[in-house]
Amino acid sequence: MTAITYRVPQKRHLVTELPGPRSVALTERRCRAVAAGLGSATPVFAVDADGGIIVDADGNSLIDLGSGIAVTGVGASNPAVADAVAAQAHRLTHTCFMVTPYEGYVAVAEKLNELTPGDHEKRTVLFNSGAEAVENAVKVARLATGRNAVVAFDHAYHGRTNLTMALTAKSIPYKHNFGPFAPEVYRMPMSYPLRDPEGADGVAAANRAIGMIDTQLTADSVAAVIVEPIQGEGGFIVPAPGFLPTLAAWCRMHGVVFIADEVQSGFCRTGAWFASEHEGVVPDLITTAKGIAGGMPLSAVTGRADLMDAVHPGGLGGTYSGNPVACAAALATIEQMSTLDLNARARHIGEIAFASLSATAERLAAAGHDVIGEIRGRGAMIAVELVKPGTTEPNPELAKAAAAHALSRGVVVLTCGTYGNVVRLLPPMVIDDDLLREGLQILDEALTPA
Structure with a gap:
């Protein structure tokens, strides 16, 4: 990987306990000004971020293993992205593409x-957030097919708008008491190898879901099947081999639009440009966001030209959608991904992380503390599912405690999962090997009984 010159030293350095006094004071201000319904994973306030380091308001330098939930894959404040944003902001911040393109x-x-x-002919339309992209992909599928039903999956997360909440599986915190939700959304079982009766047989898992679709809906009523090639908030669940290709083939056979939600898994995160590529799946529509623009708000729906062009003029768009500053950031971000070969870099990160976490699991199991149920993911999208010792019973208490311990030592990790028992790692793909290993060592400590 070509070297990046960083403004901030790429070293973990703590000068206060976490949170420090300035973060505590800012939290008090926040409580008086910001709605309580908006949560934060950590109690520290960021003032700077560069590469794989976040600097907080008290001057602590923290190792970033979250990338703002898979957004800053090219590194926080990537110089090429920052320069592109500044240059565009000096020329043109907004006209609205629907007014003056x-x-x-x-x-x-x-x-x-x-x-x-x-390699088929495609069209793209831009939006602001992943939820917007998903909602518009469903609109396209419904209009193009003339059908209404949409199939989503257990453990899915697709957003916080009314329609995307309906597509999302988990109630708390995403859906609780926010209904009623959009109709004609049907949930089917996802391939979850750790917990499925089919285990690693993805074809059998897909056929189970297809059988339920055929029984409950019939294919000719289904506009779209939407699935995350690797589920994000649901626990970084990697479906068993064959699950996605079998679903996609059924969709093609029945004229159902296959939508891949690559909001979290796209843009080199899994060691390929898109996670669908690992099994050669070609979606009809693909939704993207997060890593697309290095931290600027941008999302997209890309897909078959016949589907995308079926929508009447004016049926898609939005005031800020495809903002020129965000577009400049996206072009610079994608260029950085190519120049730095972040697909290869993500695979390298995965090799380091899986080796470290596997050693942790072996050491803990040998000590009778076999709390790691599964290590899974691809590339730089990695998860550790935590269980009660000797069982597959979810252990959300340990996940919460491990994240808190890691933060106290200056490492930001995220949790997720339907059961709240998964620690997920989404490091910037430009993170230094030594910094990554240090973060993994601290996670090892966090999982070790006192």
Whole structure:
């Protein structure tokens, strides 16, 4: 990987306990000003971030193994992205593409048409968030097929809008008391090898879901099947081999739009441009966001030209969708991913992480503390599912305690999972090997009984 010159030393360094006094004071201000319904994973306030380091308001330098939930894959404050944002902001911050279009939007669409799986003719439309992209993908599928039903899966997360809450599986915190939700959404079983009766047989898991679709709906009523190739908030669940290709083949056979939600798994995160590629799956529509623009708000729906062009003029869009500054950031981000070969880098990160976490699991099991039920993921999208010793019973208490311990030692990790028992790692793909290993060593400590 080509070297990046960082403004901030790429070293963990603590000068106070966490949270420090300035973060505590800012938390008090926050409580008086910000709605209580908005949570935060950590009690520290960031003032700077660069590469794999976050600097908080008290001057502590923390190892970032979260990337703002898979957003800053090219590193926080990547110089090329920051320069592109500054240059664009000096020229043009907004006109609205629906009023006066600009080249940057077209260039991002061209790049996404090129990079996403499949060599068929494609079209792209840009939005602001992953939820917006998902909602618009469903709109496209329904209009193009003339059907209403949408199939989603157990453990899925697709967003916080009304429709995407309906698609999302987990109630608390995402859906609780926010209903009623959008109709004509049907949930089917996901392939979850650790907990499935089919285990690693993805074809059998897919056929179980397809059988339920055929029984409950019939294929000719289904507009779309939407699935995360690797589930995000649901626990970084990697479906068993054969699950996604079998679903995609059934969709093709019945004229159902296959939507891959790659909001969290896209843009080199799994060691390929998109997670769908690992099994050669070519979605009809693909939704992207998060890592697309290095921290600027941008999302997209990319897909078959016949589907995308079926929508009447004016049926898609939004005031800020495809903002020129965000487009400039996206073009610079994608260029950095190519220049730095972040697909290879993500695979390298995965090798380091899996080796370290496997050693942790073996050591803990040998000591009679076999709390790691599974280590899974691809590339730089890695998860540790924690269980009660000697069982597969979820252990959310340990996940919470491990994340808190890691933070106290200056490492930011995230938790997730339907049962709240998964520690997930999403390091910037430019993170230094030594910094990554240090973070993993602290996670090892966090999982070790006192």
